[in-house]
Amino acid sequence: MWGRNVDHVREMAADRSNERYLPGAEFPYNLDICETLEATVDGYGDILIAVPSHALRETALALKPLLAANARVCWATKGFELHTGKLPHQVVGEVLGSDLPLAVLSGPTFAKEVGAGLPTALTIASTDAAFADDLAVALSGKNFRAYTSDDLIGVEVGGAIKNVLAIGAGMSDGLGFGANTRIAMINRGLVEMTRLGVALGANRDTFMGLAGMGDLVLTCTDNLSRNRRMGLALAGGKSIQEAEAEIQQVVEGVLAAEAVHEVAESMDIEMPICEQVYRILYGGASPREAVSALMSRELKPEAAGSD
Numbered sequence: 001m002w003g004r005n006v007d008h009v010r011e012m013a014a015d016r017s018n019e020r021y022l023p024g025a026e027f028p029y030n031l032d033i034c035e036t037l038e039a040t041v042d043g044y045g046d047i048l049i050a051v052p053s054h055a056l057r058e059t060a061l062a063l064k065p066l067l068a069a070n071a072r073v074c075w076a077t078k079g080f081e082l083h084t085g086k087l088p089h090q091v092v093g094e095v096l097g098s099d100l101p102l103a104v105l106s107g108p109t110f111a112k113e114v115g116a117g118l119p120t121a122l123t124i125a126s127t128d129a130a131f132a133d134d135l136a137v138a139l140s141g142k143n144f145r146a147y148t149s150d151d152l153i154g155v156e157v158g159g160a161i162k163n164v165l166a167i168g169a170g171m172s173d174g175l176g177f178g179a180n181t182r183i184a185m186i187n188r189g190l191v192e193m194t195r196l197g198v199a200l201g202a203n204r205d206t207f208m209g210l211a212g213m214g215d216l217v218l219t220c221t222d223n224l225s226r227n228r229r230m231g232l233a234l235a236g237g238k239s240i241q242e243a244e245a246e247i248q249q250v251v252e253g254v255l256a257a258e259a260v261h262e263v264a265e266s267m268d269i270e271m272p273i274c275e276q277v278y279r280i281l282y283g284g285a286s287p288r289e290a291v292s293a294l295m296s297r298e299l300k301p302e303a304a305g306s307d
Contacts, residue, residue, distance in 0.1 A: 001031060001032070001033050001034065001040065002033075002034045002035075002036070002037050002039075002040035006035055008020060009033060009034070009035055010035070012027075012033050013033040021111075021249065022111055022112065022115045024115070024116075025112075025115030025116065037062055037063070037066060038066055041063065041066050041067065041068075042066075043068075044068065045068050045070040045071050045072055046071075046072050046073075046074070046134075046135075046138075047063065047067070047071060047072070047073045047074070048074050048075070048076065048105075049063075049073065049074070049075040049076070049077060049092075050075070050076045050077070051075075051077055052077065052079070052250045052252060053077050053078065053079030053080070053081060053082075053088065053160075053252060053255065053256070053259075054079075054081075054082060054255060056075065056077045056081070056088055056091050056092070057081065057091050057095060060073075060091065060092050060095040060096055061095055063096070064095060064096055067096070067100075071096075071100060072100065072101040072102075072103070072128075072131050073092060073096060073100060073101070073102055073103075074102070074103040074104065074105060074124075074126075074131075074135060075088055075092065075103075075104055075105070076104075076105045076106070077104075078106060078156070078159030078160055078162075078163065078252060078256075079159070079160045079163070079252055079255065079256045079259060080160050080256065080259035080260060080262075080263055081259065082255055082258060082259045082262075083259075083262065085259065085262055085263040085266060087152075087153065087156045087157070087160070087200075088104060088156055089102055089104060089152045089153075089156060101126065101128040101130075101131040102126060102127070102128070102131075102152075103124055103125060103126035103128070103131050103132055103135055103152075104124070104125050104126070104152060104155055104156055104159075105122055105123075105124055105135075105139075105146075106122065106123055106125070106155045106156065106158065106159040106210075106211040106215065107121065107122030107123045107210040107211050107214060107215055108120075108121075108122070108210060108214045108215045108217070108218035108219075109122050110218070110222070110224045110225075112224055113224070114144065117143050118143060119143045119144075119145075120143065120144050120145070121144075121145040121146070121147065121210055121214075122145075122146055122147070122210060122211075123146070123147050123148070123149050123155055123209060123210045123211040124136055124139075124146050124147070124148050124149070125148070125149040125150065125151055125152045125154075125155040125156075125211070126148070126149075126150065126152065127150055127152060129148070129150065132148040132149070132150075133148060136148050147209075147210065149206065149209075149211075151202055151203045151206045153197065153200050153201050153202040154197050154202030154203050154206030154207060154211070154212070155206060155211040157193065157196060157197035157200060157202055157207075158193060158197070158206065158207060158211040158212040158215055158216070159211060159215060160256055160259070160260065161189075161192065161193040161196065161197075161256070161260055161274065162189075162193070162215050162216040162219050162220070163219065163227045163251075163252045163253035163256045164227075164253050164256050164257045164260050164274045164277050164278075165185065165186070165189035165192075165193070165216060165219075165220060165273060165274065165277070166216075166219040166220045166225050166227035166228045166231065166253060167227050167228070167230050167231040167234070167251075167253040167254070167257065167277050167281075168185055168189070168231060168273055168274075168276070168277045168290075169182055169185050169186065169189075169219075169220035169221070169228060169231060170220075170225075170227065170228035170229060170230060170231020170232040170233075170234075170235065171231035171232070171234055171235045171277075171280070171287040171290075172185055172231070172235075172287075172291070173228075173231070173232065173235075174231060174232040174233075174234070174235025174236055174287075175235045175287055175288065175291070177291065181291075182220065182221070185220070185273060186216060186217060186220050186221075188272075188273060189216060189220075189273050189274075190207060190212070190213055190216055192270075192271040192272070192273055192274055193207055193212065193216065194207040194212070195269060195270075195271070196260075196263070196264060196267070196269050196271060199267055199269055200267075226247050226249055226250075226251045226252075226253075227251055227252065227253035229243070229246075229247055229251075230243050230244075230247065230251045230253060230254065233246060233247075234280065234287065235287050240254060240281065253277075254281060257274065257277050257278045257281050257282070258278065258281070258282060260274050260278070261274065261275065261278040261282075272294055272297060273294065276290035276291075276293060276294055277290070279293075
């Protein structure tokens, strides 16, 4: 394992755990902590990237000259690339080549619970079935189960949009709007996620699985979610900067809101909840104004494709 902060890497090597971000989760005895990326990938074919979406391209570029001839690359990154609108598989394929076996890990997986050994399930999506199967076998254990999929687009869209919706759910709860409002946001948010995903070429059924509805419900309803906590903080009157300082980790939904807005606008896809979260984060709208705007929309039939 490697990280770009050398001091942090040395701390982890000494502690045999990541006390800064995941205290108490002891590393396996056979996990080596390396100070350079070269040493980390030397002699290995299968690579797992776990970085925020804004760092994915940079990481892939650093990996490119170091990869073995038999390399296969997987990532646990969630989100559209800002200003290009590209999904992670497009970014990685563009940098490393689309002929390389590629895969994504996504689903309802709070690190704290995984680190504590609590039962967890996720989805591995790849267009290379053998790679997906190999990863599922390698990662699965007594308390960790991996399901496979060939829908890279659907799994990645679910992972990108759920963070935006979780900020909205946090704001709703922070304002005291209650469980009825929260479930309405989750349900209609799932419709928005599905609408955009299908337009991008995803399989509609993917959004009813772990990487769609599963990750969405988890992220919107539990305070282990950084994105939900961001929404709660904003509802309490804090600025984005104050909330991030309090959370002390990257809140993917903030950048994701802008990226999703750009993608939806470019494709003329209506995503009312995501649009209101974007207005709050980047347009100066208040959470109460946003809820009012959503509730005053034109009445429509409840159908999977309606907004």
